[in-house]
Amino acid sequence: MKKQKLVLIGNGMAGVRAVEEVLKLDSEGFDVTVFGSEPYPNYNRIQLSKVLQGDTEIADITLNTWEWYEENGILLYPGETVTSIDTVNQTIVTDKERQVSYDKLILATGSVPFMLPLPGADKEGVTAFRNIEDCERMIEASLSYKKAIVIGGGLLGLEAARGLLNLGMEVDVVHNSNTLMDRQLDNTAGKMLQKELEKQGMNFLLEKQSAEIVGESRVEGLRFEDGEVVKTDLVVMAVGIRSNMKLAEESGIPVNRGILVNDHLETEVPNVFAVGECAEHKEMVYGLVAPLYQQGKEMAKRICGETGNGYQGSVLSTQLKVSGVDVFSAGQIIEEEETKSVTLFDDWRGVYKKVLVNDGKITGAVLFGDTKEGTRLLNLINKRAPIEEYMDNKGAEEAGADLIASMPDTEMICGCNGVTKGAIVEAINAQGLTTVDQVKGCTNASRSCGGCKPLVSDLLAHTAGDAFEQNQKESICACTSYSKEEVMEEIKAKGLTYTKEVMNVLGWSSDEGCSKCRPALNYYLGMLNPAEYHDEKESRYVNERLHANIQKNGTYSVVPRMYGGVTNADDLRKIADVADKYKVPLIKVTGGQRIDLFGVKKEDLPNVWSDLDMPSGSAYAKGLRTVKTCVGADYCRFGTKDSMGLGIKLEKKFEGLNTPHKVKMSVSACPRNCAEGSIKDVGITGLDGEFEIYVGGNGGTHLRKANLLAKVKTEEEVLETTAGFLQYYRETADYLDRTSAWVEKMGLDHIKSVLANKKTFIELNHRMDEALSVVQDGWKQALEDKTLLRDLYQNLKVPAGSN
Amino acid sequence: MEKMLNKVFVATITELPENLGRTVYVGEGKLELAIFKLSNGKIRVIENRCPHKGGVLAEGMVSGEHVFCPMHDWKINMSDGNVQAPDIGCVKTFQTEVQNNQVYVLLPEN
Ligand SMILES: Cc1cc2nc3c(=O)[nH]c(=O)nc-3n(C[C@H](O)[C@H](O)[C@H](O)COP(=O)(O)OP(=O)(O)OC[C@H]3O[C@@H](n4cnc5c(N)ncnc54)[C@H](O)[C@@H]3O)c2cc1C
Numbered sequence: 001m002k003k004q005k006l007v008l009i010g011n012g013m014a015g016v017r018a019v020e021e022v023l024k025l026d027s028e029g030f031d032v033t034v035f036g037s038e039p040y041p042n043y044n045r046i047q048l049s050k051v052l053q054g055d056t057e058i059a060d061i062t063l064n065t066w067e068w069y070e071e072n073g074i075l076l077y078p079g080e081t082v083t084s085i086d087t088v089n090q091t092i093v094t095d096k097e098r099q100v101s102y103d104k105l106i107l108a109t110g111s112v113p114f115m116l117p118l119p120g121a122d123k124e125g126v127t128a129f130r131n132i133e134d135c136e137r138m139i140e141a142s143l144s145y146k147k148a149i150v151i152g153g154g155l156l157g158l159e160a161a162r163g164l165l166n167l168g169m170e171v172d173v174v175h176n177s178n179t180l181m182d183r184q185l186d187n188t189a190g191k192m193l194q195k196e197l198e199k200q201g202m203n204f205l206l207e208k209q210s211a212e213i214v215g216e217s218r219v220e221g222l223r224f225e226d227g228e229v230v231k232t233d234l235v236v237m238a239v240g241i242r243s244n245m246k247l248a249e250e251s252g253i254p255v256n257r258g259i260l261v262n263d264h265l266e267t268e269v270p271n272v273f274a275v276g277e278c279a280e281h282k283e284m285v286y287g288l289v290a291p292l293y294q295q296g297k298e299m300a301k302r303i304c305g306e307t308g309n310g311y312q313g314s315v316l317s318t319q320l321k322v323s324g325v326d327v328f329s330a331g332q333i334i335e336e337e338e339t340k341s342v343t344l345f346d347d348w349r350g351v352y353k354k355v356l357v358n359d360g361k362i363t364g365a366v367l368f369g370d371t372k373e374g375t376r377l378l379n380l381i382n383k384r385a386p387i388e389e390y391m392d393n394k395g396a397e398e399a400g401a402d403l404i405a406s407m408p409d410t411e412m413i414c415g416c417n418g419v420t421k422g423a424i425v426e427a428i429n430a431q432g433l434t435t436v437d438q439v440k441g442c443t444n445a446s447r448s449c450g451g452c453k454p455l456v457s458d459l460l461a462h463t464a465g466d467a468f469e470q471n472q473k474e475s476i477c478a479c480t481s482y483s484k485e486e487v488m489e490e491i492k493a494k495g496l497t498y499t500k501e502v503m504n505v506l507g508w509s510s511d512e513g514c515s516k517c518r519p520a521l522n523y524y525l526g527m528l529n530p531a532e533y534h535d536e537k538e539s540r541y542v543n544e545r546l547h548a549n550i551q552k553n554g555t556y557s558v559v560p561r562m563y564g565g566v567t568n569a570d571d572l573r574k575i576a577d578v579a580d581k582y583k584v585p586l587i588k589v590t591g592g593q594r595i596d597l598f599g600v601k602k603e604d605l606p607n608v609w610s611d612l613d614m615p616s617g618s619a620y621a622k623g624l625r626t627v628k629t630c631v632g633a634d635y636c637r638f639g640t641k642d643s644m645g646l647g648i649k650l651e652k653k654f655e656g657l658n659t660p661h662k663v664k665m666s667v668s669a670c671p672r673n674c675a676e677g678s679i680k681d682v683g684i685t686g687l688d689g690e691f692e693i694y695v696g697g698n699g700g701t702h703l704r705k706a707n708l709l710a711k712v713k714t715e716e717e718v719l720e721t722t723a724g725f726l727q728y729y730r731e732t733a734d735y736l737d738r739t740s741a742w743v744e745k746m747g748l749d750h751i752k753s754v755l756a757n758k759k760t761f762i763e764l765n766h767r768m769d770e771a772l773s774v775v776q777d778g779w780k781q782a783l784e785d786k787t788l789l790r791d792l793y794q795n796l797k798v799p800a801g802s803n
Numbered sequence: 804m805e806k807m808l809n810k811v812f813v814a815t816i817t818e819l820p821e822n823l824g825r826t827v828y829v830g831e832g833k834l835e836l837a838i839f840k841l842s843n844g845k846i847r848v849i850e851n852r853c854p855h856k857g858g859v860l861a862e863g864m865v866s867g868e869h870v871f872c873p874m875h876d877w878k879i880n881m882s883d884g885n886v887q888a889p890d891i892g893c894v895k896t897f898q899t900e901v902q903n904n905q906v907y908v909l910l911p912e913n
Contacts, residue, residue: 800830
């Protein structure tokens with residue numbers, strides 16, 4: 001039989017899922033063509049929140065890879081927008097003047113974010129939060145600006161605000177009503193939520209009506225109707241979405257608030273379907289994936305000529321994806337006159353639960369602080385179950401495993417994708433699944449918002465038992481399932497000596513690894529065996545390979561070492577001469593108390609170093625950067641200690657050391673802490689008669705105040721304690737974890753107790769000495785090695801020639 | 804249509820380091836290429852600019868047929884020039900010929 005031509009407009013979550021459903025029912029019947037305005041394969045829009053919050057990366061949110069389209073014979077036109085539909089001749093036209101005919105057409109054009117029509121809304125620095133571009137725009141803004149305002153205190157706005165906080169911005173959330181998420185939460189839960197988020201550092205401006213965005217070309221502030229102006233560098237509008245139905249409307253397909261569809265997702269025009277956020281079914285337009293996926297299923301049946309009951313509408317449930325805050329709501333939220341409710345309010349633990357009952361049947365629920373019961377309540381609401389069914393079973397919910405065991409097979413685990421407990425158990429048993437990722441791959445459970453991951457994980461533990469336990473770990477990267485600890489064990493046990501050997505022996509999925517695992521392995525190998533390991537230049541990031549910092553135009557910056565931030569006339573003269581000789585366009589004083597020469601050409605680097613004749617400042621290294629010092633007892637009337645002297649000793653001892661990530665230190669000579677020890681990886685404060693050693697501070701994106709690790713009497717002890725601390729960090733941290741993250745993972749008390757053990761302390765110091773004994777100055781090493789100079793620093797110039 | 808190609812000598816194969824890129828300027832700096840010797844000995848030549856923000860690809864980390872841009876870690880296939888998902892784009896690739904240890908790049912006549 002001849003294949004039918006199926007055309008999908010909108011390469012998003014609803015449309016592509018619908019195509020998946022069609023292919024599941026009939027993999028041979030259709031030639032599928034997909035148009036998508038965005039230049040990406042279908043990605044998980046929901047996870048943009050997590051991308052912004054720094055929990056995942058854009059690279060990891062692809063739902064359907066390019067290969068998937070290819071393998072399924074789908075012709076995809078990414079970055080191409082359909083501009084008109086001729087429903088009589090059944091053809092469409094795109095902005096690239098492509099004309100394609102169809103037998104069946106699916107409109108899945110999603111929504112457009114609603115932008116408040118404020119004066120100034122077109123200024124630079126005003127954005128929505130809808131797609132990858134918006135997300136990238138916000139991340140970029142956070143690099144150069146400080147203050148953000150999010151308009152809209154709903155789900156999307158709060159997730160955006162949390163993301164911006166994580167990116168180091170100050171955030172005000174503006175909301176027009178007096179409760180947050182007022183469409184999903186009642187007053188009590190809304191207020192609890194507000195308190196919790198304020199604790200996390202969000203600032204709220206409630207009951208405020210925005211009037212104007214002020215500023216020159218870029219936004220500088222937001223003015224409210226009451227006249228108040230709040231300064232800001234970025235405005236994110238998250239005030240709602242509108243069905244994207246312009247194309248349909250212009251093509252004569254009937255619309256109301258969305259494109260009108262029946263139970264089979266058919267529009268009023270033959271052979272044209274609509275699904276997702278652009279569609280309106282029984283006066284409802286949905287903005288969450290669960291209903292959209294249900295729609296896709298029903299639509300697929302109709303397209304493939306199968307019978308089905310059709311789509312019957314959905315009960316909505318929401319969950320906020322902000323770490324540390326658990327809220328859930330479903331169904332009816334506002335109580336009417338006849339509504340009864342079961343309420344639990346535990347202000348002490350911060351837990352609130354309300355289940356709404358009408359005519360003895362469960363119709364809605366709000367949970368705050370503990371949302372484990374969410375999916376179960378949603379099921380009960382969907383069934384319109386009597387309240388007794390909930391109350392009777394309450395005892396069982398206490399422990400996760402019991403809850404899982406007592407669930408009926410028909411109970412929904414993944415609300416977004418409609419996957420039941422039964423379906424997951426069957427997949428685990430039939431296919432021997434042992435990881436959450438495998439379950440995701442086979443059943444779609446947890447593939448969208450990820451909220452049910454803990455439940456899936458409980459279910460795995462319950463069903464697969466031990467096999468699952470063994471898989472509870474984080475792998476180094478996508479090339480392997482081994483964790484860092486396991487890799488280190490294998491390196492030791494099998495005596496592995498270079499990265500390729502590790503990857504071969506441990507069965508990496510790609511022969512030569514990736515940009516994540518290669519530098520990590522290079523580090524672990526060198527750390528475990530400092531004396532023998534041969535550092536692999538080709539497994540280093542460019543800056544560490546070339547011992548200089550690459551700049552955006554491909555030139556480099558050069559920072560010579562200035563121990564303790566102390567310099568002299570000779571060194572300054574040398575630097576000035578070099579700057580003249582090599583026409584250095586920018587000389588800048590760094591935050592680490594030294595001098596940075598910008599704009600040096602790669603091929604000039606060796607000569608610059610040789611002329612400077614100073615050690616490398618390692619400003620590019622995952623290693624010790626600087627030891628910042630205050631002027632100390634020599635000159636300062638408050639100084640109690642020789643901070644410069646101790647800083648220089650520390651820097652001389654640890655210079656050139658490789659660590660999991662960069663390490664910054666400081667020494668101050670009194671509690672005024674002018675060298676800013678509270679935001680350093682190691683910060684020393686000198687007091688009368690003793691030194692305080694602070695660790696795990698960070699002044700960057702993830703601002704963290706350092707913790708007091710120890711108080712000691714002598715400079716010698718400062719050096720030894722620092723060595724013990726850094727060596728323990730070197731041995732146990734994941735590559736690319738700063739001490740701030742590491743201290744949090746390990747716990748300060750644990751680190752203290754490790755260092756308190758005399759024997760361990762001495763051994764750590766020994767291994768540190770061993771590591772330091774092989775350190776070489778990167779610049780000197782390059783200058784002395786002809787092959788290195790040629791391989792790394794020379795460019796080739798060839799004439800264009802002809803033959 | 805037949806295209807004329809210019810055969811340009813760029814390097815001696817034994818002088819190229821394995822899995823490290825090298826920048827090649829052709830003519831008066833008009834054309835900038837990145838040349839790589841892969842671990843299987845094959846030579847790859849691509850345009851020396853990442854389609855994302857112009858990162859210098861010769862300084863990227865090499866794994867098999869792919870190079871990771873040093874700026875923002877875009878992953879690019881050196882044999883067909885395609886940027887790997889979820890990013891999208893393409894860099895120009897150039898054919899090479901090796902004769903007697905000498906590497907030549909075939910450049911389209913302009
Ligand atoms: C930050 C964020 C967090 C979210 N969190 C959740 C959550 O926790 N849970 C939940 O259930 N939902 C969540 N959502 C909502 C969910 O992402 C959407 O409901 C879902 O993506 C809608 O799918 P869709 O296919 O209808 O629209 P989309 O995914 O928007 O896809 C539509 C696509 O069509 C393209 N398009 C439009 N017009 C044309 C044209 N003429 N030609 C070609 N292409 C066109 C668009 O560019 C777009 O790529 C969230 C959304 C965001 C932005």
